[in-house]
Amino acid sequence: MAGYPRVWPRSLVAAAVGFCVERGADPVPCAEPVLTGLREEIGAALECAARWPREKGELPEPDRAHIDRVIAVLGGDLLAVRLGVGWCGLQEWFAPALAVLRSAEVRRRHGAELLSAISELEAMDRHGLRPLRYAAAILDEPLTVLHRPTGTGYEVRIGGIGDNFQLHTLLAHVLIGGGHLPGTAPAAEAVRPAVDPAPATGPSGVTAYGSFDLRAPDGGTIRNEGLPADVPVVDGRRLLVLDHPSYRRSWNADRYFPDLPGSAELLRVLPAEEARAWFARTALDG
Incomplete structure (x- = not known):
């Protein structure tokens, strides 16, 4: 699989690899050529944008229907073909990339490099890169979670969580449903879509x-629309503070990635002294 040919069908080969991963192939060895190819196409798309003449107006939508025009405007040579394919064919890499990024080991090995590659192109807001960014940023690590109203603290390992709506639901399930915090735990039917190992087949x-x-530790709001990766790192550990709800909020219980179940496991309840020490690292009183 290594060394896909540097021509248009590379994305078709990647799609075949993604199909195999979805049906049980090991994603770790499959990830290298898929994600390397994706990063190369992102680089080509960026170069295409940099070389696009201003007098030609805005670059066409990134779709194969426009590739002939893009190639012609860029000069019609082999480089123009390469850049046109990068701009117009990038989205064909998304499905195989998302397939391999379901693996925590793949995210550990490749996530940071992929996020770096995505950031500049995503700023152009032309290719719909959010799902790739969210997938590459998924955390598989412990959080230190402080509950401001009770002054208590917890160590919770999370994995496979696609956004903070899902994180919110699972923290409430583990901490309120587990009897550690006061309040009303999420209903079982609201938790199920967040953790069900079976792929979601439609809206719940x-x-x-x-x-x-x-x-955040500085008192700022961490939005449910954001990612667990938005939780700041303090002294080597991501530190999240749970506060009184300022208003009643609700959302669709479906997870962001239908094929990726999330998890949240309570590792330990922090001793009172340790919880106070973590609160002292925040701008919030415990």
Whole structure:
């Protein structure tokens, strides 16, 4: 599989690899050529944008229907073909990339490099890169979670969580549902879409309800629309503060990635002294 040919069908080979991963092939060896190819196409798309003449107006939509025009404007040579394919064919790499990024080991090995490659092109807002960014940024690590109203603290390992709506639901399930915090735990039907190992086959129609405000150690809001990776790192550990809910909020209980179940496991309840020490690292009183 290594060394895909540097021509248009590379994306078709990647799609075949992604198909195999979805049906049980090991994603770790498959990830290298898929994600390397994706990064190369991102680089080609960026160079295409840099070389596009201003007098020609805005670059066409990144779609194969426009590739002939892009190639012609860029000069019609082999480089123009390469850049045109990068701009117009990039989205064909998304499905195989998302297939291999379901693996925590793949994310550990390749996530940071892929995020770096994505950032500049995503700023152009032309290719719909959010799903790739969210997938590459998924955390598989412990969080230190502080509950401001009770002054208590917890160590929770999370994995496979696609956004903070899902994180919010699972923290409430583990901490309130587990009897560690006061409040109303999420209903079982609201938790199920977040953790079900089976791929989601369509909208669940279930509503989840918020239990907290999610806050950064400096007191700033961490939005449910964001990612667990938005939780700041303090002294080598991601530190999240749960506060009183400032208003009643609700959302669709479906997870961001239908094929990727999330998890949140309570590793330990922090001793009171340790919890106080973590609160002392925040701008919030415990």
